Amino acid sequence: MTNGKTSSNIKETRLIEYTLEGQWKVLVGRTEKDNDTLSLKVAKANDWWFHVRGMPGSHVVLKVPAGEDPGRDILKMAASIAAYYSKVRTGGVVAVSCTRARYVTKPRGAKPGTVQIRKESVLKVRPGLGEALKEYTITHTNLSS
DSSP states (O other): OOOOOOOGGGGEEEEEEEEEETEEEEEEEESSSHHIIIIISSTTSSSSSEHHHHHSSSEEEEEOOOTOOOHHHHHHHHHHHHTTTTTTTTTSSSSEEEEEEGGGGOOTTOTTTEEOSSSSSEEEOOSSSOOOEEEEEEEEEEEEE
16 A cells, blocks of 8 residues: 655655764754755754854754753854854854744745744854764655655
8 A cells, every 4th residue: 555655755864963961962954955854844843943144054953852951051062063064164253043943934935945033042153063972974764745
């Protein structure tokens, strides 16, 4: 029995995963399509979303375990990763937008990787991985709707 979806509807998303101080997971998109999937499908409403301001770069999501709330240091570490995976990697201090994933939406007809955000906070950080531990690249296989 089939569900009406063909193999051409299967999309593969490759994300880079980091761990911050044990329990905090950070996911990084590698392409514009990966960024769409990460920001709009993988991220849950209470997760934090990051992107360097005004420049091309990866979308970054800090996964938030139920009942937890990351401190400012954790948010800044995730913002540093977002700056690292951008065109300003070699810059000094960089402005990174962050918001809860529930405030990230895709404008109708926008190209892959383009989103709108509300309730933005800006963190000024230096690009880098700091004490983040890269675990592996994970692959999500999703069926398009």
